[in-house]
Amino acid sequence: MKVAPFTLHFYPSRYLLMYLFLLCFSVLLSLYYLPLDSLQFLSVSLLVIGICLRSFFSTKKVGQLVYRDQCWQLITGDKTVLADLYQATVWRSLVVMNFCAIGDGSKCSLILWPESAAKQQLRQLRVMLRHYPVYRDTII
Structure with missing residues (x-):
């Protein structure tokens, strides 16, 4: 079955920023109740803040997802990275796609929240992932 070309423009997610902020705040709040001296508390707090900031800034911000040929x-x-889709999880308000780059074999994930793209494009993507053969059979 031939699948028509598809393009999706994705944008930064406020949901992701909110979840990362709540996670970081929760961990920092729980550190307050641990029996740590001030130097340990400061070092662990900076580590948690650094991990949260790194995970937010390492995500892809603005881009396009294109399926063609x-x-x-x-x-x-x-x-631009050419990739094979080897796994996708599709929910009503979340799409997680796992890719394997053609050539070097590096893996990357794309997480699409409801406001990460236009509603019609996300709907088309969910239908395409559920009902059309867009996955690669084998992963090296």
């Missing part, structure tokens, strides 16, 4: 393209800024 049985191949996926992830385009962010000036970087």
Whole structure:
């Protein structure tokens, strides 16, 4: 079955920022109740804040997801990666796609929240992932 070309423009998610902030705040609040001296508390707090900031800033911010000729393209800024989709989890308000780059074999994930893209594009993507053969059979 041939699948028509598809393009999705994705944007930063406020949901992701909110969840990371709540996670960081919860961990910092729980550290307050642990029996730590001030130096340990400061070092663990800075570590938690650093991990949260790194995970937020390492996510792809603005880009395109293109499916054409049985191949996926992830385009962010000036970087284009050809990739095979080997797994996707589709919920009503969340789509998680796992890719394996063609060539170097590196893996990357794309998490799409409801406001990460236009509603119609997300709906088309969910239908495509559930009902069409867009997955690669084998992963190296």
